[in-house]
Amino acid sequence: MDSTLACLAAWMPRQRWYAAKGRPPSLRLVSWWDLPSSATGGEIHVRTFLVADEGALPAVLYQLPVVARATETVVCDPEHVIGSPEPGTTFIDGPFDPAYTDALLTLVLSGGTARGPQTTAVGHSVSAMSAIAARVARVVSSEQSNTSVIYEGGGSPIICKIYRQLHPGLNPDIELQSALSNAGSTRVPASIGWIEGTWPDLTTAHGTVTGSLAFAQEFLPDVEDAWRVALLAAARDEDFRAPAADLGTATANVHLSLADLFPTRLATAADRGAVASTWARRLAIAIAEVPEVAERREAAEALYRRALEVEWPPLQRIHGDYHLGQVLHVPRRGWVLLDFEGEPLRPMAERTQHDFALRDVAGMLRSFDYVAGSLRQDDPDRSAESVREWARGARRAFVEAYAATTGADLDPRHPLLAAFELDKAVYEAIYESRNRPTWVAIPLRAIARLVERPAAVS
Numbered sequence: 001m002d003s004t005l006a007c008l009a010a011w012m013p014r015q016r017w018y019a020a021k022g023r024p025p026s027l028r029l030v031s032w033w034d035l036p037s038s039a040t041g042g043e044i045h046v047r048t049f050l051v052a053d054e055g056a057l058p059a060v061l062y063q064l065p066v067v068a069r070a071t072e073t074v075v076c077d078p079e080h081v082i083g084s085p086e087p088g089t090t091f092i093d094g095p096f097d098p099a100y101t102d103a104l105l106t107l108v109l110s111g112g113t114a115r116g117p118q119t120t121a122v123g124h125s126v127s128a129m130s131a132i133a134a135r136v137a138r139v140v141s142s143e144q145s146n147t148s149v150i151y152e153g154g155g156s157p158i159i160c161k162i163y164r165q166l167h168p169g170l171n172p173d174i175e176l177q178s179a180l181s182n183a184g185s186t187r188v189p190a191s192i193g194w195i196e197g198t199w200p201d202l203t204t205a206h207g208t209v210t211g212s213l214a215f216a217q218e219f220l221p222d223v224e225d226a227w228r229v230a231l232l233a234a235a236r237d238e239d240f241r242a243p244a245a246d247l248g249t250a251t252a253n254v255h256l257s258l259a260d261l262f263p264t265r266l267a268t269a270a271d272r273g274a275v276a277s278t279w280a281r282r283l284a285i286a287i288a289e290v291p292e293v294a295e296r297r298e299a300a301e302a303l304y305r306r307a308l309e310v311e312w313p314p315l316q317r318i319h320g321d322y323h324l325g326q327v328l329h330v331p332r333r334g335w336v337l338l339d340f341e342g343e344p345l346r347p348m349a350e351r352t353q354h355d356f357a358l359r360d361v362a363g364m365l366r367s368f369d370y371v372a373g374s375l376r377q378d379d380p381d382r383s384a385e386s387v388r389e390w391a392r393g394a395r396r397a398f399v400e401a402y403a404a405t406t407g408a409d410l411d412p413r414h415p416l417l418a419a420f421e422l423d424k425a426v427y428e429a430i431y432e433s434r435n436r437p438t439w440v441a442i443p444l445r446a447i448a449r450l451v452e453r454p455a456a457v458s
Helices: 002-014 098-110 172-182 226-235 241-261 269-289 297-309 357-378 384-406 415-435 441-452
Strands: 027-035 044-053 060-070 081-086 089-093 113-116 119-125 136-139 146-152 158-163 191-200 208-218 327-330 334-337
Touching: 002 027, 002 044, 002 060, 002 081, 002 089, 027 098, 027 119, 027 191, 044 098, 060 098, 060 158, 098 119, 098 136, 098 146, 098 158, 098 191, 098 208, 172 191, 172 208, 172 241, 226 241, 226 327, 226 357, 226 384, 241 327, 241 334, 241 357, 241 384, 269 297, 269 415, 297 415, 297 441, 357 384, 357 415, 357 441, 415 441
Parallel strands: none
Antiparallel strands: 027 044, 027 113, 044 060, 060 089, 081 089, 113 119, 119 191, 136 146, 146 158, 158 208, 191 208, 327 334
C-alpha cells in the first residue's frame, strides 16, 4: 500500500481539484471500496480510494477513483495515467476510463451498494427518466473543485459530478437541487440520483460518518452559461436589461421555492453581530493589503452602519456561490440555475446554514460588473462609460425584477443589499491583489461607486 500512496501523492499536485497548491500531499489511506466492472480483457480492477492529506490543518479527505489495468493493455491519454505502483500494473484516473464511468452510472441508477473496510457507497436513484443503457462518457474539462462526467447516447443525457473533497453531511448541491426538482421547478436541472458514502470519522478516530460522493442530474447540451451570453451581449453593445430582468425573476422564483421547501427564521441580534464582524474582518484585511481600500475606510464603515440600522429579511437556504457562471440559458426554458454546492472550500456545516437571499443577489450584481470589467481588460480602448452603462442597466433590471417577483420592499438603493455587494467587492479586491493584480481595478471601482453613492446599485 505504501507504493500506492506514493504513486497517488506524486500525481495529485498536478490536478486542478488538489487544494494545497505548491505543497506535496502527506497521505494516509482511510479506506476504499471496489466497484464491479463489466469490462473485459486483461486484469481490470475499479477501486475508489479515500485518502486524507494530513499536511493540511484540518486534514482534507479526497475521493480518488482509480482503474488498475495491466500495463500492456493501457491505451488512454498519458495525461490521465496516475502511475505504476507495481511493475506490470498501471493506475488510470477513474473518470477517464470507461470501466469506472460505466460502474459509477450503474451504481447511481440501480441503487446498488459497494463495500470496503469500514466503508460503503450506496446509490440513490430518484428519476425513472434514465434507464441504464450503453452510453458514451466524457469528462468536463473546465472544472476546478470536482470532476464531472457527461453520459450521452442510450437515453436522456446525464451529467454526474464526482466530489473530490469529501465532507460529512448531505451536500447542499444534492439537497437543494433535488428538492427543487422534485417540487417540479424547471429552474434547475432534473435530479437523477446520487451516491452516499460512509467512512471512518477523521475528527474523532472513532465510528463513521456519512457524506455525499457523487450527484447525477439532467444534462442540458448545446447551451451557453449566462457569463458567455452576457459577455457577448456587452461586447456587441446589446441592451441586456430584458435578459437581466428574466434572470432576476428566475432567481426570485428559486429563492421563493427554497423558502417554501425549507424552514426559514428571523434574523437575530446574534446574526447581525456575526455578519457585521465578517464585514469588519474582511475590510481590515483589505485595508492592510490594498492601499486603495484604506482610502475608503470611513465611507465603507459608514455604509455598513447604515445596513445595520434597517430591517433585515428572514434567513433561508440560498445558492451560496451565485454568479453568471452558475446559470445556463436554455432555449424555450429560460434561465436554469446550477451548482447549489456553495463555496466548495467551506466546511459542509457552514454551507448548509441559513443565510440571506440578498447575498445571492449581491453576487450576481458583482458578476455583471465583472462582465464590464473584463471587456475593458481585453480591450483598453473600449469606452469605459459604455460598458459601465451596460452594467448599470443590467444590475438595475435584475434587482427590480427580483423585487417585483418576491414582493419584497427592495429598492435598488437598499442599504443591506449595498453592504453585501460592498463586502463581496472587498473580498474581490483581496483576491485580485494576491492573484491577478492587473484586475484589482474592477472591484476597486465598485467599492468607490458603492461608498461614494451610498446604497446605490446604479
